[in-house]
Amino acid sequence: MSQTTFAQAINAALSEAMRLDPGVICYGLGVPDPKGVFGTTLGLQEKFGPERLFDMPTAENAMTGIGIGAALYGLRPVITHQRLDFALLSMDQLVNNAAKWHFMFGGQRSVPLTVRMILGRGWGQGPTHSQNLQAWFAHVPGLKVVMPASAEDAKGLLLSAIFDPDPVIFLEHRWLHNMKGEVPAGDYRLPLGKAKTVREGKDITVVSMSYMTVEAIHAADYLAAQGIHCDLIDLRSIRPIDWPTIEASVCRTGRLLVLDTGNLTGSVSGEVVARIAERCWDALICAPQRLAMPDFPEATSPALTEHYHVRAEHVAGRIGTMLGRPVDTAPLAGQRSHPHDVPGDWFAGPF
């Protein structure tokens, strides 16, 4: 175990998968270029050759269909989109083919395809470089969807995604790439579909995903110091969602707050609230709540993103309200030393 970044963990997972199985191929725009998709693919072409790791024309739809065909031939393709937004061009192949192939051909052949999509945020990514459309993928029968929040989970889930026989959408948040964590070496896999309880507590269940989990941890730790204890569940998997873990937690706490990196209306957070309201009605002691992005695209100017995102202070504040114990959240916001539109001081543009 060593401290590695989320990006390095992805790199390690790809490297391990390619080493284990000569059928693993990686491609996408810029995958072998000198920047190596924020470092996640650096060095892999040297190790595994240009036939297994290669660049692509700007052809997101075909590149997805090609991955499906390669998967049907027995390969395990890993496709990368430098932004989720570009993958909108590939919805036909993803939804009409990849998601349905195993079902509509009567279970004859599955599509072991992994699609990495990077979620942009801040530094003027703007309306078409910062969309978080996990709700779309989570709605599609036949897809699996994961959203890791830590370096360890990134590695474990990516390896599992690659070796899973079904198509998996792997959503990686740009603001996590430089976050460090302990990451097991070698062929480390985590089961898809299992949430992780990252903080235990009896007062409220907080369900979160991807980068929102980072904010939620700040909030939970801050609240813990004030005697409010959150059961913080990082979903990790968006389809399937680990209902047993959430339900068991809500049965203990009686309260539910769901955080989402996507726009509120129609978000995954709505599905979680709805399902828990349906199933854990008797356990709930107050109205379940959500915090997500507003129902607007992320604008470009830093002046317009400053209050746009949900941050630790909002999470803590809302929890206080739900518990009827007002919380002073100013210190939480005060902890941040870097500008609001970058994940840390290491980031200075341009993208």
Next chain:
Amino acid sequence: MSQTTFAQAINAALSEAMRLDPGVICYGLGVPDPKGVFGTTLGLQEKFGPERLFDMPTAENAMTGIGIGAALYGLRPVITHQRLDFALLSMDQLVNNAAKWHFMFGGQRSVPLTVRMILGRGWGQGPTHSQNLQAWFAHVPGLKVVMPASAEDAKGLLLSAIFDPDPVIFLEHRWLHNMKGEVPAGDYRLPLGKAKTVREGKDITVVSMSYMTVEAIHAADYLAAQGIHCDLIDLRSIRPIDWPTIEASVCRTGRLLVLDTGNLTGSVSGEVVARIAERCWDALICAPQRLAMPDFPEATSPALTEHYHVRAEHVAGRIGTMLGRPVDTAPLAGQRSHPHDVPGDWFAGPF
């Protein structure tokens, strides 16, 4: 007023819009062909000429972008997809351009585009000709989404959609095309964003959309005869949703059942349940519930669709359970005279 079919109502709305404004153009694959998109576009090319109503190459993505450009030039394009499933090819233009143009360019120019998508069902439409992805569109800031359930609403909402300055997704269910209703003549418009209470009752709020409203009406009328009175709200508009109407109803009834034509997980029904759980917590006297398609694509064989869809008997049965008053639903199913996989005896394939 005269009895016309849903398809004729759409035809009348298109005709009226094209008559009122020379900037209205209609196109899409097969729009001027002898079948005229299930009759909805018949006769219009003769009336308005081949420059305003025309066929298209199989190019769903470009055809959407072309509509955006034409709209920016001042036209009011109406695009038609014979199946929603084909429109998956156009998500980039729809979401990255149409939905965001007005916002990302600082409100300078809106995109008065109407996109008709037909929702298939039954007669072996199968996995890629029967998708109901309204949850996707409802999740996208910048789009408006309507799903009429009656001929009158089809006309009123389509005219409003066409003359609305924003992009509107108009989802029309294939099983509604032959349903008849009274339809006002001329330039009849209904406001976008307003639900319609189609049955009034104090026992439970039932929220529905599109073809599910037809099943819900059967169920509500059947239950009424047994002394159970539903407040049946036909959403009509999926984005925005008419929250005041739903909230007011739930405050009266204390119970909520939401019906959806889409796959359950991540559906619009989840958003409705979540929002009402958050906002009407104190009014709810039992767990809100949903009935939607299972989380599987619609298979092709009639043997596999027979129990797949939610029908009036399921709605009635669930309402009985929610009220603690078991209901005998067999007579409801028994009322249907035609095979389960067609909307009526008039339908005998092939598509």
Next chain:
Amino acid sequence: MNPNTAKALLNQMKRIRFVEAEIARRYPEGKMRCPTHLSVGQEGVAAAAGLALRQDDKAVSGHRAHAHYLGKGGNLKAMLAEIYGKATGCCQGKGGSMHLIDESVGFMGSTAIVGGTVPVGVGLAYGMKLKGSSQVSCIFHGDAVLETGAFFESANFAALKQLPVLFLCENNLYSVYSPLQVRQAPGRDIASLVAGLGITVDRGDGNDAVSAYEKISKALAEIRAGGGPRFLEFSTYRWLEHCGPNFDNDIGYRTEAEYLAWKAKDPVERLQAALLADATMNADDVARMDADIKQEVDAAFADAEAAPWPAPETAYTDLYANPWAGAA
């Protein structure tokens, strides 16, 4: 041409014709409850390609795939059962006419979205190239596919990587009820356009099964020799309506005269006449061939009709190869 090959070609075309005609005849019974696109008139290319391809070559196709599936050697019983929605269907009733598959003979799947299998076929070829296989991936498609972005993106990649792909375009002049002139620019020539992508192209008469077989065989040999992708455009004509069992020359999108002119080029008649003329076959041979086909097809229909329905709960199986508790 080798007489056995010629007879095999004729046999396959007749078989396809017979199957399709029988589907058309029975469709109004209302037992085949799915959209069904017939290939009557277009048997030539399917039979030629099926014969020219090796069994371990792969093929994909679109909505009008019965002929391609049968040509490639796909199981007739499984296809008919699928169209009838039965448990013994090639997709166990999940896919219907527009989703055919028989991996045992390399028919990897046909789907209902126009252009949707083009990149899939190219991806299969990427696998072949990576694994150093001598297989070819054959992509059957219509003229409308040349309007889709998916085709261009895919063809560019096939050319870029010099993949073993055979693009087989059946240009039947129509997309549903829309003639070429409302879809493609005047004077545009499909094959030349593709040549511009860096792909070697050829054209042929799809109603001349023998020459189609020769052109396809030549292209396959070149592809196997490492020559990269090939694109072949064959002219042909669909006799029946776009979808369904009827003739529709009366509804106005094409003329009876046009139909009759193409019908006169009937690929089945043409080859049969040639084989009779040069005495490769005699009238008895033909009668025997017809009878054998009729017997096979009638039996397959009987099988399909008699086959069991899929169990209702299988509507909820096979969504994932590796499902989790609660999903199947």
Next chain:
Amino acid sequence: MNPNTAKALLNQMKRIRFVEAEIARRYPEGKMRCPTHLSVGQEGVAAAAGLALRQDDKAVSGHRAHAHYLGKGGNLKAMLAEIYGKATGCCQGKGGSMHLIDESVGFMGSTAIVGGTVPVGVGLAYGMKLKGSSQVSCIFHGDAVLETGAFFESANFAALKQLPVLFLCENNLYSVYSPLQVRQAPGRDIASLVAGLGITVDRGDGNDAVSAYEKISKALAEIRAGGGPRFLEFSTYRWLEHCGPNFDNDIGYRTEAEYLAWKAKDPVERLQAALLADATMNADDVARMDADIKQEVDAAFADAEAAPWPAPETAYTDLYANPWAGAA
């Protein structure tokens, strides 16, 4: 060429160069907080097109659009303010460098998805044709756009309907860090490919602004005469990194030598030298031109820096032109 036109061309190229260089110089200050793709080295086509187009002609572009916007006559102050994220920006801070618009001069918008404005430009032209206007819709795009399905689908429609579209391709050999040979088939020629779609094409040297202007003017005249769409491919080269203010010849995707060879073809230097050589201008004229530009640009930067931020609540405005209660 008319000396005034030549001087205008030089002036516009210098102006674009100066703006871009100044953005590059100031970018590390961290006040322009958005992805920014500079056009240094590629001023020729933008200036030529801007001058050749009528003001009421429309133009759209992609991620690297500063030069096109300025060439078309877009408001410099509004552009810089936008890049600085200010309320006075051309999108009021909502769009940033990748979203420029100035409808008053027909610049209808640039967006960040490669190929995304191609169909939009074609749709504008459909409007022109329907309304019988003599306008032209100019679509600026890079070489990577020739890989996108959106381009082919759109170009086919433009050819089919004979629309007044000018496709202006700046082929700078790269898409981000990827050279043409990893993206397009060997021997494939962009312009010939487009010709196969049924569109009249031409090629030119994008570093020769005068000849670019002439070719564009000729194409525009033909389009206005009802000749249908035209496609022009100009060779050019981006000097700086793909996105951001730095040189990046050191990171390995291209060589310093290649860069130097292209730099030697500098379109600004080239025209300036020619105008000095034939005495259309003298050194004083050049100095005055430079000084005027510097003054304009410095003032615009000062303006942008001094401009107010957009009010935070405007993050939630302008989503809909016709909002409902609760949405803005």
